[in-house]
Amino acid sequence: MKPLSIFVFILIISAPLRAQYNILFIESDDQSNQTVGAFGNSAINTPNIDQLVHEGVSFTSAYNMGCWSPAVCVPSRTMLFYGKYLWDSEKITPQNAPKALPELLKENGYTTYMTGKWHAWGKKPTQLFDSLGTIQPGQLKTYYTQEGHVTDITAKEAIRFIQDYDNEKPFFLYVAFNAPHVPRQTDQRYYDLYPTDKIKLPPSVIEGPLNKNIVYNYTSAPLRKKTMRSRVQQNNAMVSHMDERIGDILMALKASGTYDKTIIIFMSDHGINFGENGVAGKVCLYEPSVTAPLIIKAPGLAQGKKLHQRVYLQDITPTLLDLLDIKKPKTVSFKSLLPIIEKNKRTRSSLYLAMFDDQRGIISKDKKLILYPKSGDLELYDLATDPWETKNLTGSEASEKTISTLLDELVDWQEKTGDKIDLKKTYNHYFK
Numbered sequence: 001m002k003p004l005s006i007f008v009f010i011l012i013i014s015a016p017l018r019a020q021y022n023i024l025f026i027e028s029d030d031q032s033n034q035t036v037g038a039f040g041n042s043a044i045n046t047p048n049i050d051q052l053v054h055e056g057v058s059f060t061s062a063y064n065m066g067c068w069s070p071a072v073c074v075p076s077r078t079m080l081f082y083g084k085y086l087w088d089s090e091k092i093t094p095q096n097a098p099k100a101l102p103e104l105l106k107e108n109g110y111t112t113y114m115t116g117k118w119h120a121w122g123k124k125p126t127q128l129f130d131s132l133g134t135i136q137p138g139q140l141k142t143y144y145t146q147e148g149h150v151t152d153i154t155a156k157e158a159i160r161f162i163q164d165y166d167n168e169k170p171f172f173l174y175v176a177f178n179a180p181h182v183p184r185q186t187d188q189r190y191y192d193l194y195p196t197d198k199i200k201l202p203p204s205v206i207e208g209p210l211n212k213n214i215v216y217n218y219t220s221a222p223l224r225k226k227t228m229r230s231r232v233q234q235n236n237a238m239v240s241h242m243d244e245r246i247g248d249i250l251m252a253l254k255a256s257g258t259y260d261k262t263i264i265i266f267m268s269d270h271g272i273n274f275g276e277n278g279v280a281g282k283v284c285l286y287e288p289s290v291t292a293p294l295i296i297k298a299p300g301l302a303q304g305k306k307l308h309q310r311v312y313l314q315d316i317t318p319t320l321l322d323l324l325d326i327k328k329p330k331t332v333s334f335k336s337l338l339p340i341i342e343k344n345k346r347t348r349s350s351l352y353l354a355m356f357d358d359q360r361g362i363i364s365k366d367k368k369l370i371l372y373p374k375s376g377d378l379e380l381y382d383l384a385t386d387p388w389e390t391k392n393l394t395g396s397e398a399s400e401k402t403i404s405t406l407l408d409e410l411v412d413w414q415e416k417t418g419d420k421i422d423l424k425k426t427y428n429h430y431f432k
């Protein structure tokens with residue numbers, strides 16, 4: 001073999017297996033796991049997201065690691081784009097930002113485009129993507145603009161991109177809906193899908209004073225079920241509206257003949273509480289706020305597989321690189337989900353959660369510990385038997401041991417992630 005043919009041969013055998021696949025990455029805003037029909041909520045109408053669940057792999061316990069300020073969207077999205085854990089992501093500036101996901105994909109032959117919400121630190125969308133649709137702010141004043149409803153605009157631009165695409169290179173299309181984030185405004189026909197008298201609230205929604213450990217709430221005390229039902233109605237209506245537009249985007253992909261050659265990701269940046277544990281907001285570590293849907297549909301990957309292992313939402317970044325056979329940069333600390341999807345392996349023994357200096361959490365073997373260092377309060381839940389976190393198990397001798405073990409694991413995570421808050425000062429009694 002001549003040197004040139006050897007070179008060509010090596011190029012062919014080492015060509016990434018899936019690098020020619022397009023990527024459609026849809027991200028919603030503040031959408032909890034409760035708003036996906038296929039995740040078990042028969043009251044919500046999400047046929048298109050459900051279709052992705054049926055055709056792909058979904059993670060029903062995917063967590064946002066936390067936030068460094070009450071704006072939870074920003075850390076979640078910064079972690080997603082750069083793949084660094086929370087406290088390292090906090091240090092990202094426009095000057096020191098490592099390569100972001102769209103840049104890595106561009107380097108590997110992708111044409112990159114985004115439309116919708118931008119709310120991340122580091123570089124600007126103009127620096128990260130080849131071209132842009134309308135970039136929406138993190139917080140809209142209204143969804144109703146001269147050009148139409150923002151959910152419709154975002155979808156329309158994604159569809160136009162697909163229809164007009166005539167490049168040989170694969171594309172990375174990032175579609176970031178503002179929905180269902182406040183201000184929750186949509187058309188009456190979507191509200192009509194959810195009459196408030198039919199809305200069932202989870203068992204952890206109890207009327208009375210707000211949770212005193214949670215500072216940021218979107219309601220005033222006392223918490224009323226009536227108010228929460230109307231929030232759920234608005235939220236579900238926003239989600240169903242978005243789901244219809246997602247259906248339109250998927251139809252456009254099918255019409256273009258590229259649906260089966262496209263990796264489709266659907267996720268949200270984090271969830272939200274509508275009264276659960278006395279919280280009407282998202283700056284807390286309770287399950288409705290820290291978890292969100294994560295769905296991956298990819299050629300060659302399992303279909304209709306639901307995985308319950310706890311993972312981070314931002315694990316999707318290295319997963320995508322892994323799927324495309326692109327080397328994960330050293331700057332990426334999140335972990336690929338492929339070992340879990342393909343070999344049912346465990347990639348972590350516990351999950352760490354943090355909200356600035358306000359709250360810390362750890363989940364290990366279904367036991368979840370939440371700490372409030374400012375008040376010294378502490379909550380322990382068994383998520384296997386009590387998924388809505390209604391029974392705080394602190395106080396018994398058995399639970400003291402569990403708390404000590406969980407605290408040790410939490411401290412390990414603190415060291416690993418550069419978390420400086422001193423828990424020994426407040427919770428000394430529990431350290432062995």
Ligand SMILES: [Ca+2]
Binds near residue numbers: 073
């Ligand atoms: Ca958000």
